[in-house]
Amino acid sequence: MPAPVLELRGVQRAYSMGDTTVRALDGVDLVIQKGEFVAVMGPSGSGKSTLLNLLGCLDRPDAGQYLLDGQDVATLHDDELSGIRSERLGFIFQSFNLIQSLDVLQNIGLPLVYGGCDPAEAAQRSRALAQRVGLGDRTGHRPMELSGGQQQRVAIARSLSNNPVIILADEPTGNLDTRTGDEIMALLRELHAEGRTIVMVTHEDDIAAKAQRVVTMRDGRVQHDTGIRA
Amino acid sequence: MKRFLRMARIGSEGLKLHPLRSLLTALGIIIGVGTVIYMLAVIEGRGAEIQERIKARGSNNIILRAKKPQDDTKASASRSREVVYGLTYEDARRIHDTFDAVDVLVPVRDVSGSVYSGDARCDTVVMATVPWYLEVSRGSLQHGRWFTDLEMTDASPVTVLGAELARTLFLWKDPVGLSVRVGSKVYGVIGVLESTVTSDERESIKRDRAAYIPLTTVRERFGERNVKTGSGSMDIERVELHEVLLRVKETQDVVPVADAVRTMLRRFHTNEDYEMDVPLALLEEAQRESGKAKQLFGSIAAISLLVGGIGIMNIMLASVTERTREIGIRRALGAMRSDITLQFLVETLILSVAGGAIGIIGGIAAAAIHEQVVDDSTTMVTAMSVVLAFGISALVGVLAGVYPAVRASGMDPIEALRHE
Known part of the structure; x- marks a missing residue:
């Protein structure tokens, strides 16, 4: 069996809120193989957001190990984490998080700016990705001029631009109506079918049902893991 | 260097979005630098005029008069x-x-x-x-x-x-x-x-x-x-x-x-029962006077540039807060702290240097107008004053930009992303 793309071993993360300490993650073990499409579910406060932040290298665990693509990233410095984000991770957010002042093409190419990619090549790649998500004719538009579904498509294209080893999606359909949400889910499934690894946080059962494997969190631990379903 | 240019581009694009706000932000610098150039031009011109007149009386002469x-x-x-x-x-x-x-x-x-x-x-x-x-x-x-x-x-x-x-x-x-x-x-x-x-x-x-x-x-x-x-x-x-x-x-x-x-x-x-008049001594006196005037106006200009710098810093701090979300996005997508610092620093620097350039042009124009409007006056814009004004505006830009830029880059990306 090949090395997993992502492996968490006994990961802990606590926040102090005033006098009390909140143990957001209390010993999480999780292994995700290349090409999996995993949905992370759980009630609010179960630690799924904290988990996603950790997976996204936006945060560091207090204890435990996080191996990303075989590299332990739990102990890396801030700049090194930035490097990991720009080279190996793709993000999709609930509220799209596009930069309003940039057009579609620039938004898609943003990770490449920080990855040190040549501008001409970045533009070319961005254009191809815009086409891939069906927005080839909207490359000059600003995010404000697009519908929610279109904005999320831009965000998905952006998450692909640096050719990441894993895509992290945080409630990608949370701000969309059901029909548009289904379109976005179809797109994610397409990406999965192409061999991408996707970890998606959601609290909707029917959205989670479209993933290959569902991990349920509760009180900072993995409560249930369906494993890969057919 | 390449990275610097990239950040410079991002910074300048940020400014182009709000041309009016950028102009108003730089206004303090524009006025400050313009004042420096204009005042120095008037003082230099007046000094040169006085020197000319004294020289006309003969700088090698000593005049003794009965009194x-x-x-x-x-x-x-x-x-x-x-x-x-x-x-x-x-x-x-x-x-x-x-x-x-x-x-x-x-x-x-x-x-x-x-x-x-x-x-x-x-x-x-x-x-x-x-x-x-x-x-x-x-x-x-x-x-x-x-x-x-x-x-x-x-x-x-x-x-x-x-x-x-x-x-x-x-x-x-x-x-x-x-x-x-x-x-x-x-x-x-x-x-x-x-x-x-x-x-x-x-x-x-x-x-x-x-x-x-x-x-x-x-x-x-x-x-x-x-x-x-x-x-x-x-x-x-x-x-x-x-x-x-x-x-x-x-x-x-x-x-x-x-x-x-x-x-x-x-x-x-x-x-x-006599008095002595030494044009050269008057010349030196005039030079000292003009030096003093320069110092005085220089300090006024320094204060106005300081105020201009504070204005820029103020707006940049507001801009950093307003763009917290953007900063979070950029950080999540792989921007290092230094990228963010550079972006905002370059933005401030461009503002103040462009403001300085406009101020220099304005000051030169004001000096030219002064010469036309005020009878019998000459003004002189020296290269020295232009270099000085430009250097000061760049310095103000850096000083005013550092704090907002550091604040922007110091944000926690998770917090920044949550910011509404």
Whole structure:
């Protein structure tokens, strides 16, 4: 069996809120193989957001190990984490998080700016990705001029631009109506079918049902893991 | 470097989004720099003008003038009506013999009198002087000639007229070859002077209206006494020389010679019956004054630039807060802290440097307008002031930009992403 793309071993993360300490993650073990499409579910406060932040290298665990693509990233410095984000991770957010002042093409190419990619090549790649998500004719538009579904498509294209080893999606359909949400889910499934690894946080059962494997969190631990379903 | 250019592009794009806000932000710098350029231009221009005027009086010259002593009136009234004061032939001889550094020495004696040409009359001053007067006085002949050594020795009855005097007496006629009457004696006119340009307007008028006659002639015909009649009284003044003009060979000797001459005269004159005028000292004085003015306006400008810098910092801090979400997104997508720092720093730097450039253009324009609007004024924009203003605006930009930029880059990306 090949090395997993992502492996968490006994990961802990606590926040102090005033006098009390909140143990957001209390010993999480999780292994995700290349090409999996995993949905992370759980009630609010179960630690799924904290988990996603950790997976996204936006945060560091207090204890435990996080191996990303075989590299332990739990102990890396801030700049090194930035490097990991720009080279190996793709993000999709609930509220799209596009930069309003940039057009579609620039938004898609943003990770490449920080990855040190040549501008001409970045533009070319961005254009191809815009086409891939069906927005080839909207490359000059600003995010404000697009519908929610279109904005999320831009965000998905952006998450692909640096050719990441894993895509992290945080409630990608949370701000969309059901029909548009289904379109976005179809797109994610397409990406999965192409061999991408996707970890998606959601609290909707029917959205989670479209993933290959569902991990349920509760009180900072993995409560249930369906494993890969057919 | 490539990375820097990339961040510079991101920074400048941020500014293009809000052209009006960017302009208003930079306004403090624009006004500050514009003021620096404008004020320095006016001060420099004025300084140059003053220097020009002083130089016109001869920067190598020392001018000694007879001055009626203040405290002598009572004493003279009790003894006699004759007041003796001023410089003497002896003073002139002593200065001439003592100082090798003095190149040319010109004694001048003023005699008040009326000059007639037919019926035309002009009450004026007769200036008795020497053949080499023009070497020091910086006057020049309009036409005709000055009197010669021979005419001096012979005490010939010849005269050179000031421009204004010639016009009063002869209107448009050429007076050279004609004659004028001074008192009861007749003098042949041999030349006419150009109008004088000096920094002292009264002095110019006096010279332009004077008749110039050889010193020996005046001594012979007028004696050493000047008689003034006024409001029922008669004052007799006995003044040998009213003016002694010295020209010093080397400019660096002017001030020491002036000091030495002053010391020497003090030994032979118990009263302060003379005064000394050193254009070069005035020049140095003027330079000091203009330096002081520069310092004063410089500090005003520094304050306005400080205010401009604070304005920029204020707006940048607001902008950082407003763009928290953007900062979070950029960080999540792989921007390092230093990328964010650079982005905002470059933005501030562009603002202030562009503001500085606009300010420089504005200041130069204001100086040009000043020259047009204010009569008789020159302005001078020096390269030094432009470089200075530009450097200061860049410095202000960096100083005002560092704190907001550091604050932007110090944000926690998770928090920033959650920011509404």
